[in-house]
Amino acid sequence: MNQDIYQVQFLLERITGLLRNERRQLLAEYGLQPVQFEALNYLAHCNRYSDTPMAVTEYLGQTKGTVSQTLKVLETKGLIVKQGDSKDKRVSHLKLTEAGSEILDTQQLSPQLAQLESQLLNDCYQPLQNLLTSMQQANQSRPFGQCRQCRHNTELAQGQYLCELTKEPLQEQETLLLCREFERP
C-alpha cells in the first residue's frame, strides 16, 4: 500500500532527475541554470495577469528574494524585459525578448523524451494530469491552469471570451495561457 506510493514517488524522482541533468548539460552553453530556464518557460506560457515576479514566486514555490535574483540574471542576459504596470506602480510585468523566445524554442523539448515512442508518453499523460490536479487540490497551492478551463472565464460568442474576475475580454489565444488566478469550475 505505502509501498506503491513509494514506488511511484521513486519513479517520478528518478525520471525527473535524469531530465534535469540532461537540461543542465544542454543549458550550460547558454550559461543558464535549470531554475532560470523554468522561470523563462513559465513566463512564455503565462497570461498578462501572471507575468509578475510574485506570480513566478508562487509558481516556483520559492521565496520572492530568491526569484528576484533569478529574474535579475535573465534580465541581465537580455532574455526578458521588465515593464512597469500602468495602474499599480509596485508591479512589474516580465516579457520574453527575441533571444529569450529563441532559447526556449530550441531547449524546450527534452531530446531524451523526443526520441521515445510517443505511445509511451501518451500513456503517462492522463494519469499524471490527474495526479497533479489532486495534489494541487489537496494543498491549496495555486493550480496555474489555462484560462479557458477557469470558472471565471465565459465564452461570449465563438472565439470571444471574458474574464469575470478582471472584467476584461480575452483573445482566443490568450485563453490557452496559464493564469495564477485560475480556479476550477
Place this chain on the structure above:
Amino acid sequence: MNQDIYQVQFLLERITGLLRNERRQLLAEYGLQPVQFEALNYLAHCNRYSDTPMAVTEYLGQTKGTVSQTLKVLETKGLIVKQGDSKDKRVSHLKLTEAGSEILDTQQLSPQLAQLESQLLNDCYQPLQNLLTSMQQANQSRPFGQCRQCRHNTELAQGQYLCELTKEPLQEQETLLLCREFERP
C-alpha cells in the same frame, strides 16, 4: 505530436517540483538538502556492489567531486559510515547508521502523495515504469535495477540465488536491492 511530449514533460517537472519543494521544507529541520537525501535514499536501497562513491556518482549523474562533498556532509552528520574495501584499497563502502535509517524511515514518503487516493498513484505506476526503462535503454545510462531481474542472476534453488558476474551467492533479500551492474535479460 511534439506537443504531447511537451505536455508530459511539463507535468513531470511540475509534479516533481512540488515534491522537491515539499521535501526541502521537511528536511530543513534535519539540516539536510534534497540531494543529500537522494544519496542517502540510494544507499539504503542498493546492494553491496553498489554502495561506493562512484556508484552514487553514476546514480545521481553528477561529478565525483560533487558527490564526494555530498557524502562528506552525510558522514559528518553521522548518517553514514565509510568502510574500506578488503580487496581493492581504492574503494570505500558506505553504510547507513542507525540515525541515517531513522531519517529515511520518517522522511521517505511524501505526505502530499500519501494523502491521495491510492488509485491515482497506481494508475501512474506502469506508464512511468515503462517510460523510465525506455529512457535508460535509449541513453545507455545504468538502469540500477533489482538483482532479481538481472540477467546475471540465477536462482539455484528456492530462495537461493547466484550472481554470475561476481560468482557470489545472494540472499533472498539482497536480490531486491538496486545494483549498478544491473543488465536486462
Place this chain on the structure above:
DNA sequence: TTATTATTGTTTCGACTCGAAACTATAAGG
C-alpha cells in the same frame, strides 16, 4: 485626510550546490 497595515519587489548575507581541474593512491596491463 491621515495613520496603519499589507503587498510588491530588491538587496544583502551566509550556508549550500555543482562542475572543472589538480591531486593522491591503488590497480591493471603491456
Place this chain on the structure above:
DNA sequence: CCTTATAGTTTCGAGTCGAAACAATAATAA
C-alpha cells in the same frame, strides 16, 4: 617496470536558496 586507468578527495569559482532588512506603493481604518 613503466604506463595507463580508476577511485576518491580537495580546492576554487559561479550559482542557488532562504531569511531578514529595506523601499515603494496600495489598501484599509480611524
